[in-house]
Amino acid sequence: MKKVILIVLLVFNVGITIEAFSQVFDSPPRDLAWDKSHSRDRKVVPYAPVREADVTWYTKIWRIIDFREKMNQVFYYPDETIRDRVSFMQMIMDGLKEGSLTAYDAINDEFTKPLTYEEMIAGFERSDSTQLERLDFPGEFYDTIIKISLDPTDVKQLRIKEVQFFDKQRSVLDVRILGLCPLLQVRDDKGELKPGFQPMFWIYFPDARPVFARTELYNPKNGAERRTFDDIFQKRYFQSYITKEDNTYNRNISAYKTGLDALLEAERIKEYIFDLEHNLWEF
Secondary structure: OHHHHHHHHHHHHHHHHHHHHHHHHHOOOOOOOOOOOOOOOOOOOOOOOOOHHHEEEEEEEEEEEEOOOHHHHHHHOOOOOOOOOOOHHHHHHHHHHHOOOOEEEOOOOOOOOEEOHHHHHHOOOEEEEEEEEOOOOOOOEEEEEEEEOOOHHHEEEEEEEEEEEEEOOOOEEEEEEEEEEEEEEEEOOOOOEEEEEEEOEEEEHHHHHHHHHOOEOOOOOOOOOOOEHHHHHHOOOOOOEEEEEOOOOOOOHHHOOOOHHHHHHHHHHHHHHHHHHHHHOOO
């Protein structure tokens, strides 16, 4: 009888030990003094409904966010993923891979052609030839082709398409982001970065908001009050410059202005919208 009891206790202790080890390997120790669950369960704040009959004026604006500017560095860093934070582009790539985000072909900005993750990534993988030593014949080498995957840190800019409109029902000049297009700095055959940027794909912003709302950003003032990427876009916590306004010819500012004149044209568009809102309430 004692042998039976000892065997039962031994099996019970082994089961507890296996369960403890499985918990350790399945989930690493928490990195805080408490469990974080708020950001994982966070929901997006829905837009206020807008009727076409209430829109008395609107225009479409295209902007560029440059991640290299100090105010926009929250988009670029961390350049290597850590436990509770990822860069903006790494979040996009993870969302496309798992299917929570949909990429649209960059051939136009009207979201007409969806792409699979494999179709999207195939257009940005590079091939490079190199020499490898033969294992069966040391000292002899052979040429081979290796594929170099896309590096998210090569994305340095983000194009934004948005619509600004006046809603007479709420008496506000509102803005809604429609799409985001990452701009990739291309590398040459030697792997060196070249000047200029290539549009990768478009993301329809309203569909991507749930993913953005669950991804936190670092707050240097207070770690307990971390914003999300959805907060950054909705509250306009970024620095950008205008590259295009809806126009008859459907052309960018760079098509008819260059250098300082292009910057002044972008400022003129911004001032025009600002004055339009200001004049609505001037008595």
